[in-house]
Amino acid sequence: MEHKVNRWIMGTAVGIAAIAAMIDHTRHSLPTPQANDIVVIDDEVDSSPCSLDVSPCSLD
């Protein structure tokens, strides 16, 4: 679980070099997405590939 982020530098100025260094420290190669072996036969003409789950918090 992630921790909360505090506003740790509120009211201070940050140097350009410090910003560059911080961004560089987050620069890491990401794992290549694996092909999805599951073949979905989609007859639904109106399907949306990037939709939200309809009812993520609903009871079954």
Next chain:
Amino acid sequence: MPADEHAINVLGSLRYFADKDSNIVLNLLDGQIPRENEKFPEGELHFANLGWRGFYHCHSAKDRHHEEHGHFHLFARYAEKQDNSIDWTHVAALSIDNEGQPRAWFTVNQWVTGASWLSASDTFALLDDIPTSDELTATEVFLLSMLGLYHEDLKELLFDRDSQLTQINAGTSMDDKLHNREVYVLSSQQIDLQQRLSLAVSV
């Protein structure tokens, strides 16, 4: 909240990720290898129920930009004017490169997300009050703060979206345009986060 405060919150998130030798995507994957079209996190981001939702996913290699690893889709809650019912609309997507860095904002046609469609001005109004909470995760803080930091760019992005939409198959109905599967991305803007942060908070 002024842009420099959003910048400070972006920097706070970046430091959190940097301290873990991570970034916004690795933090979300938590050691998992993503499968194409699989959503992260499982169950989506809920932003402490503050009116925003989202998720990260990667399209298949043939369907994604060669510089993109995947993208976050960000949705905002709004109340229908007619009956005050609650619904969700897609605000923007944040494209991430293969090293976990934001590379572009973009908008998509309605059929892509299936979310309710609001005009650019109504969508942009949802960005007027970006929420904050101690209950937000670092990923959520980063994403909401990015929306704040790029507030004016997103206005241009959204109005460009609507402008592009009007040019699709001139003469066809709005409904036909919104469901035209030949049109996926409607507008996009490149991101230079280092430059933006430098402008906002540097000495």
